[in-house]
Amino acid sequence: MSAMKTPGVYVVEKNAFPNSVVEVATAVPAFIGYTEKAINGTKSLTNTPWRISSLAEFVQYFGAAPKPVFSFKALATGTSFIAVDANPALNAAKSETKSLQDTIKTANDDATEAAKVTADTKATDDAKAAANAKAKSSLKAAVTVASSFSVVVNDLLLSLKAVAFADSTALTTANTAFRSVLFDTTGIPLTTPTAADLKAKTDVLVTAINGVGGTALKANDATAETVADEETAAGDKPKPAATPATTTPIATKYYSVSRTDVYSLYYNMRFFFANGGGPCYVVSVGSYTDDLSGEKLTNGIDPLLKEQEPTMVLVPEAVNLDSAQACYDVQTAVLKHCGLNMNRVAILDVYDGYKDRKDQSGDVVTSFREKIGTDFLDYASAYYPWLNTSIVPDNELSFINIDPADVDTFKNVILGTTPRLYAFANKIGMIGADNDTNHKVLYKQSPLYATIVKDMAEQVNLLPPSAAMAGIYTLTDQTKEVWKAPANTGMSNVISTTVNISYADQEDLNVPFDGKAINAIRYFTGEGIKVWGARTLDGNSLDWRYINVRRTMIMLEESIKNAAKAFVFDPNVANTWVIVRSTISNFLTGIWKRGGLAGAVPEDAFSVHVGLGETMTPDDILEGKMLITVLVAISRPAEFIEITFMQQMQKS
Secondary structure, three states: OOOOOOOOOOOOOOOOOOOOOOOOOOOOEEEEEEOOOOEEOOEEOEOOOEEEOOHHHHHHHHOOOOOOOEEEEEOOOOOOOEOOOOHHHHHHHHHHHHHHHHHHHHHHHHHHHHHHHHHOOOOOHHHHHHHHHHHHHHHHHHHHHHHHHHHHHHHHHHHHHHOOOHHHHHHHHHHHHHHHOOEOOOOOEOOOOOHHHHHHHHHHHHHHHHHOOOHHHHHHHHHOOEOOOHHHHOOOOOOOOOOOOOOOOOOOOOEEEEEOOOOOHHHHHHHHHHOOOOOEEEEEEEOOOOOOOHHHHHHOOHHHHHOOOOOEEEOHHHHHOOOHHHHHHHHHHHHHHHHHHOOOEEEEEOOOOOOOOOOOOOOHHHHHHHHOOOOOHHHEEEEEOOEEEOOOOHHHOOHHHEOHHHHHHHHHHHHHHOHHHHHHHOOOOOOOOOHHHHHHHHHHHOHHHHHHHHHHHHHHOEEOOHHHHHHHHHHHHHHHOOOOOOOOEEOOOEEEEOOOOOHHHHHHHHOOOOOOOOEEEEEEOOOEEEEEOOEOOOOOOOOOOEHHHHHHHHHHHHHHHHHHHHHOOOOOOHHHHHHHHHHHHHHHHHHHHOOOEOOOOHHHHEEEEEOEOOOEOHHHHHOOOOOEEEEEOEOOOOOOOOOOOOOOOOOO
């Protein structure tokens, strides 16, 4: 206080306790990507970091999911897709013919007998009723067998289309006429066909079946093989959520469906919140009508320079870019932001990480290590492989997701296998149609349609692991503190990993010669899918090998840095040094008590040094520098546990 000049009583208050250090947040990720919209009222949020705490808030400010679009191609022979042998289906149709014809003959005979009994004036009413009942029962049985037979014929038509057998036109015409006596145009079964009409139509159909046999069909056996997919052969990269091409011939697999859109941030946000995610920031760099651009994703990083709260940065849509190089350019920019400009960590995904390392297109892990660079590796972690999830249920996808250009092909495929659903399948693409009802009917009644929808769901649900890991980081920090390694932890909404990793496979992932460790996500029998690694990309560094060590140090640095701002421009004298030392020591003592620092006593866990002759010289003080040195013993995970057993001599 100022000098006392007037007589009187003066009250002087002195602080008895030093300032406290407020621990900063440790798990606040920032997501960069494309959204449906980016608006708060009338204010645009494009390229503006915006804090949200739930998926509902994400939808409020950034909109809902994109509409996944899928290309659909019918099977063609000679160049692509999976062709099948139609002979088994032909043999099945022929073997069912005799049973159908015998049943129809019985129905005809019973109908003739009933007519005779009815015309007999001497027959009793009971006899006439019994004869008519028998005739109706026989006809009903004939219709039932005919309906089952029609399924066999449809399978034959399906196989004939699969091998592109042009002479099946006559069979298609005969089958249409045959089914006209069983079902009306809306697919409703008819109950009153005459046995004579049924026999006539059956005879025509059987003739057509017999007509497609012979050497011409057998010649198509050569197409019963797996050939390269057109897109892969052309060198094009599969779209982001595309699953690896199957190599197993399947009788009903005479189509190709692949996702063509590239927007997945919304689904990654779902994945994040499903695995324990909380408050986070979103930077929208464009809408679903824009082209996916590595430059735009990179430009979304700089706005985060003005935000102090985020502690992690993710760009999950980077893996959807057209080339691996474009993806890694974005990721190296994120690394620079985290390690040079800000004190944050990046969670990275491996481009094409759904592929096995022995895939013919190359080793995706080696490619990642070569292209990610060598700078700021201790500020990042990466995880492999990608995951098959259940984020998007089947009921969120239907025929409306088929590319409009492929709708006609899609309709023809469905109608070719399920003609009785003509009325519903034919409404696909019609304006004003009840899409929900048509979808439900087709999904329930057409196994092929249900399979196609599941194929689409599998592709949408194929996601890289970074968003889920951000959620696991958050959950681990909330339940076990930031210094607990985010590993040996289960994952939610995950069905399977795209690649099964063994102990031997993980050796090179975890301890490579170049130190660029990739954390494995593995399936364990009886335990499920777990995160089985907690290393940074700087695996050769004894200081920064573990991601929890880096994140703990970031928390300590930022917390102490913010507390030290209170002493800027204070006198650089011993009294200030004592307060600074006690402030930091009290904070670190609390961290030690909670298990964040290793040591039996606080003196073993940390030490704080500040003062003239200890950390500063007289010149430092003249230059206005207060130099503080903090030594901490961060706890490290027990990554390798070795238990030694030996035999000993018998003692009693």
